[in-house]
Amino acid sequence: MTAHVVAETGFSGQQPRAVQKALCMLEAVAHLGPGATAKEIARFAGVAPTTAYRMLNLLVAEGFLVRVPDLSGFALGRRTAELSRAAAATDTSPTLHETVEELRSHTRFGLHVASFAGGRLRFVDQDPDHEIVGIALLSKNLHANALGKVMLAHHPALRAGIQLRRLTGATVCDPDVLGDELSRIQLDGHAFENQECRTGRSALAVPIRNHGAEVVGGLCLQGSPLRVSPSDFEQLRFLYEGSRRLTGLL
Numbered sequence: 623m624t625a626h627v628v629a630e631t632g633f634s635g636q637q638p639r640a641v642q643k644a645l646c647m648l649e650a651v652a653h654l655g656p657g658a659t660a661k662e663i664a665r666f667a668g669v670a671p672t673t674a675y676r677m678l679n680l681l682v683a684e685g686f687l688v689r690v691p692d693l694s695g696f697a698l699g700r701r702t703a704e705l706s707r708a709a710a711a712t713d714t715s716p717t718l719h720e721t722v723e724e725l726r727s728h729t730r731f732g733l734h735v736a737s738f739a740g741g742r743l744r745f746v747d748q749d750p751d752h753e754i755v756g757i758a759l760l761s762k763n764l765h766a767n768a769l770g771k772v773m774l775a776h777h778p779a780l781r782a783g784i785q786l787r788r789l790t791g792a793t794v795c796d797p798d799v800l801g802d803e804l805s806r807i808q809l810d811g812h813a814f815e816n817q818e819c820r821t822g823r824s825a826l827a828v829p830i831r832n833h834g835a836e837v838v839g840g841l842c843l844q845g846s847p848l849r850v851s852p853s854d855f856e857q858l859r860f861l862y863e864g865s866r867r868l869t870g871l872l
Contacts, residue, residue, distance in 0.1 A: 643669050644677050648686060648702060653739035655746075656697035657690050666740045718871040722747045725864045731857075732844040733864075735830070736769045737872055739838065741780055743773055746872065752844060759789075763819065765800055766793050768827035769840045771813035775804040776829055776837035792817045812861065814852040824850040828861045833870040841865050 650666035651658050658666075664674035678696060681687040685701040698706075716724075718735065726733050732752025737744050743761040764770030764780070766789050774781055781804075786795040794800050807813045815825045824847040830839040841864050843850060843857060850857065 640677075643667065643673065644681060647674065647677055647681065648698070650740070651687060651696055651698055652702075653737060654742065655737075655744055657695040658697075658740070659695045662740050662742075663696065716871075718868060719747055721867055721871060722864075725860075725867070726751075729843065729860060730845075731850065732842075734769075734842045734844065735839060735868070735872070736842065737839045738773050738777065741777065743770060746839070749844075760819065763787055763789060765795075766790075766815070766819040768813045768815035768825040769842050771804065771807055771815065772827045772829050772837070772840040775807035775813065778804075789819055790817055790821050792821075794818060812852065812858060817847055822846065826850055826852060826857060826861060828858075828865045830865050830868045830872050831870075832872065839872045841868060 646667035647663055647669060650663045654662055654666060660674055660678055661671065663669075663678065664671045667674070669677070678687065682689060682696070682699070685699045687696045687702070688699040689695070690697055722733065722735055726749065732749040734745060734749050734752075735747040737746045743764065760767050760770060764774050765784060765786050774784075786797060786800065787793070788795050794803065811828060813827045815823075815827075817824060823844065825842050825844040827840045827842040829837040830841055832838045841861055843861055852858065
């Protein structure tokens with residue numbers, strides 16, 4: 623790059639790359655949610671830990687990030703929120719929440735959306751009218767719930783070292799049986815949970831993809847074991863259509 627170009631743009635050799643890394647780290651916090659640790663952010667953004675710590679401190683100082691009250695992680699700051707509001711004011715396309723709310727108007731079952739960002743199961747839109755098992759229990763027992771099975775099926779690296787705890791009499795604890803089920807999920811395109819996490823609760827889940835066709839989350843329909851079933855083609859059609867509409871919104 624010539625000195626003339628540097629003078630006009632204000633950027634020297636490494637600065638554009640630094641800006642790109644900083645933006646990736648903001649995106650990481652947005653996906654991982656409040657409380658994301660420096661290590662999680664660095665891994666998600668593909669930034670070396672030492673560089674991440676330095677950039678995080680800068681982003682906090684500039685107001686784009688804040689530290690959570692116990693100082694264990696980070697959350698989006700005031701200046702990022704201002705940018706988000708400005709973007710929302712000029713965007714006429716439906717948001718994820720608006721789309722999910724419209725889908726909920728067509729079903730009597732609970733409908734929940736989860737993100738798989740950073741290898742962590744996290745709800746981003748939870749149905750306020752239907753109770754669901756605590757997210758901590760779901761995220762620690764991916765083998766025992768429909769969303770977790772979708773996550774394991776499409777992100778095989780997460781299976782390493784997983785503990786197959788028994789939560790109910792129906793929980794799948796045999797690694798070979800679980801492996802066969804995850805293979806079927808990849809082929810069939812949906813996962814089923816039949817009272818494996820909590821007695822009296824069943825669920826169907828399908829993957830949500832980004833515009834690059836990568837699985838980045840899941841859409842889950844939850845209800846009683848007598849009413850939620852993988853043999854109900856109307857339920858599956860509803861979930862597949864919902865997943866299609868949520869493509870790129872997560």
